[in-house]
Amino acid sequence: MDPVSRFYSGPGGLVAAIGSALDASGADRSALRPADLAPVDEFHIRGRSATLEIVEALAVDAGSQVVDLGSGLGGPARTVAEVVGCTVTGVDLTPEFCEVATALSDWTGMSDLTRFHVGDATATHLPDAAADAALTIHVAMNIADKEALYAEAFRVVRPGGRFVVYDVLQGEGGEVRYPVPWAHDTSTSFLATPQEMRALLPAAGFEVVSETDSSDESLRWFQELRARSQQQGPPPVTFATFLGDSFAQMAANQVTNLAERRIRTVMFACVRPS
Ligand SMILES: C[S@@+](CC[C@H](N)C(=O)[O-])C[C@H]1O[C@@H](n2cnc3c(N)ncnc32)[C@H](O)[C@@H]1O
Incomplete structure (x- = not known):
């Protein structure tokens, strides 16, 4: 198995684990949104608030x-749809993630x-x-060949269509503290800098329409997530459902990575010129 997939794949049974956790919390699976x-x-x-910003940037309709x-x-x-x-x-x-994605769309x-x-x-x-x-x-962090990723995005989008990238980028504060929610170490982690992104996207053929750095909001999001979890306990299903016990350390490292500007979260909205 590809080492990136191995990182994300747990012991198996993720659909059942999510279903049982929801059932145990009393959630009505037939009414899930x-x-x-x-x-x-x-x-x-x-999370979802970032996806809702991406929905706007995609400029698509029904x-x-x-x-x-x-x-x-x-x-x-599912949020975009x-x-x-x-x-x-x-x-x-x-x-396994595709299997879970298909099941959750069904539910x-x-x-x-x-x-x-x-x-x-x-x-x-x-x-084409x-x-x-x-x-x-949050995918390109796992992909060394970013030229191939952005060339593929350019190929599949029609002229005049949008491409929106929201990723974790290398900050100016130094090496990333591992583990993080996408990698245990540098063997499957390849962060571009904002400067590199400003060259990579046009090199693939895209025109960059906007660049939005949300790193301060990202730090607050992690701090609030931790505070909420300490006060109310975690929701029935969380990233820990598949990342396991290491997720607590990963989340703590992300607070450090953001606070020390070792990582940045940035959204680029692009268009494939007509
Ligand atoms: C941090 S998750 C983000 C998932 C999703 N985009 C989201 O925001 O909920 C990273 C995902 O990228 C996928 N991934 C990593 N490298 C990939 C590649 N070369 N092609 C397709 N998917 C890849 C992983 O399997 C994983 O599902």
């Missing part, structure tokens, strides 16, 4: 076809608008220029 699953399936810093590169457990795809009414195709390297009544395929975001086999827009959230 995508937002109810956000603590586990919006697997990126600032008839649109959207591609999510590195779709994880499918939370962002639910808010806009469009169709979202997710591609992810980790087979939340989102199967008609979302579908998930196992695949590599740098070579998706999706058709068939998507009205594409997004990728």
Whole structure:
């Protein structure tokens, strides 16, 4: 198995583990909405609120076809599809995450608008220029060949369509403290700097429409997450459901990484010129 997929894959049985945790909390599985699953399936810093910003930046409507590169457990795809009414195709390297994404869409009544395929975001086999827009959230940190990732995004988006990247970037404060929620160490972690992103995206053919640094909000988000968890206990399902006991250390390191400016969270909204 690819070392990146190995990092994300647990002992197996993730669909059942999420289902049991929800049942134990008393949640009515037949009435679940995508937002109810956000603590586990919006697997990126600032969770669903960041995805809602991306929805705006995608500039799509109900008839649109959207591609999510590195779709994880499918939370962002369901949020985009639910808010806009469009169709979202997710591609992810980790087979178990695609299985969970498909099950969670079923449980939340989102199967008609979302579908998930196992695949590599740098070579998706999706058709040329068939998507009205594409997004990728917290995935490029695991991909060394960023030229291939952004070339693939350019290939699948139609001329005039948007591509929105929201990623963790290397900050000016020094080396990242590991483990983090995407890697145990540098062997599967490849962070670009903001300067590198400003060159990579145009080199792939995109015009960058906006760049938004949310690092201060990201630090507050982690601090609030920890405070809420200490006061009220964690929600029934969280990233710890698949990252295990190491998640507490990873979250603590993220507070340090953000506070010491070792990482930045930045969204780039781009357009493929017509
Ligand atoms: C931190 S998670 C983010 C998931 C999702 N984008 C979200 O925000 O909820 C990173 C995801 O990237 C996927 N990934 C990493 N490298 C990939 C690649 N080369 N192609 C496709 N997916 C990849 C992993 O399997 C994992 O699901």
